[in-house]
Amino acid sequence: MKETTAIMSKEPLPRRYPRAPIQRRIYAFLLDFAAVWFVSALVGVALLQLIVFIAAWWGLRVFAVTRYKGQSLGRWAFDLQIIDGRRGRLPDVTVLTKREGAISVIAFLGLVGLQYGFPNVLSVLILISPLLVELVVAIGDEDNQQAIHDRFFDTVIVPSRRGYSLDIRIRRWVDLLMDRMRQ
Template identity: 40%
Template sequence: MSSDLVPPTYPKVPTWRRSAALGTDLFVVWLLSSLLSFNGVLRFFLFILLWLSLRVFLVAKNQGQSLGRWAFDQKVIDFRYSRTPGILELSRREGVMGICVYLATLGLSGLVSGNAGILLFWIPISVDCGLALFDTTRNPQTFHDRLGRTIIVGTQRGYSLDIKIRRWVDKIKKDMK
């Protein structure tokens, strides 16, 4: 492995925060694509178009942050140059992730209709994200991170939604005593 593929050390983002940011972005894209209530291929293309708009074009213009990453104080960077990735890197990265996430949403909708076999649609996202769980480096990378040569790092710029929720929960617990 060449030395340009080994990322330097950056502030690590816990897996649960990365998942929460992904879930936030997924919810926004899913909601918007569901409101238009197209079916089949047209819904897939609308989903991917919205996904790429939120996770590629917004990220390129917003210092590496999508809505979900902004809410949870993280950003995506090109670790080779310590900067926001370009459109090409983001498109490679999010093209794979968009398809995986779309298949996962199909898997969830299949459960509603009673077809448990549709859970097979969760395999691509499980494999993609599972790589980060078994990556022993300081900044674990998923398959789509490796493909785009990017990593997710913590940042001071954001809404700190996780901290605000924790404060609300602590306040509620205190008020209940």
């Protein structure tokens, strides 16, 4: 019980980290979500789809992150990295597993809402609302833009020098395309 009360009574992080743009965080999450959705959509049975979703999510968001210096596929594509807010370095596997276990359940609810709930708009809104709450909390945090699961496990998403800069490249391609259309 002592551990629970220590977790719930949080003091602020020891230092302020550079803020990752919230749009990049959203895009990185959506890329990871779409990749895992694609893998789990290959399975037709709902219970088996949940198991495949959680396994693929763990592989992409825990195994890959520990292997590739804090970056999953989405975070690499958008130059982001996850760090431990207290130590300033990559979180250990147990912290990442707990963190991603919590967010994977919320992401799977969003998947169910998007995949099966389109005829009923109310069910889509109900199943996606935990993701929206996470987003609103991250936007509302002025210091580190931590969502609920980030605060609970003391993790921070920060900009990285490693990555593909997909959003910048897409913006350049669109600008180039617009220039060519004007000519």
